[in-house]
Amino acid sequence: MTTVYGIKTCDTCRKAVKALDVELHDIRTAPLSMAQLAQFHEAFGDALLNTRSTTWRGLSDDERALAPLDLLAAHPTVMKRPVIDRNGTLYLGWGKDVQAALSDV
Template identity: 30%
Template sequence: MIAIFGIKNCDTMKKAFRWLDENKITYTFHDYKKEGVEETTAQAWVNELGWESVINKRGTTWRKLDEETKNTMNNENAVHIIMSQPSMIKRPLLVIDQSIILGFSTEEYAEKLL
């Protein structure tokens, strides 16, 4: 089972949805802007990938954080931040069994999903 996490109206998410649909890959979608992110899920992502990978530091949500929060960011703080502001999570985030694919790349998707 493949679960894709993200925000429905994101352009990168739309590319990922299109690729998955064109390749007839079945998935479930979790809109974390509407549904939120559970602490255990956020913790698992941060533990596996590190906060530097999970948090989108190019996005406006990151840029709006105060400097102290940015400068003291660590895995523990990141879990609480992404739970309260899930739009800060890089997207899409695919969970396949126990593996995670972060971001969208046709090459990586083809390699791991076909």
């Protein structure tokens, strides 16, 4: 089973969903649990935070100083997208490496 976590307005998420022919779990309308955030952070560390995003640039210094899980819970769109869960194996982004790893679709 494959699940793509992201937001429906993200072009990269839409490309991944189309290529994998799966449904998108929109993290804006259905926020991730703290357990899911912890699992993603454990897998990817601080790479899970998109420090180039518009959301990140709009944060105050105090908000940026929050623990990563608290920041992601408060501002889900600061998460780098998409996060893809294929049978328990997690992938971050939709770069050529991830596309190659999931090319058996």
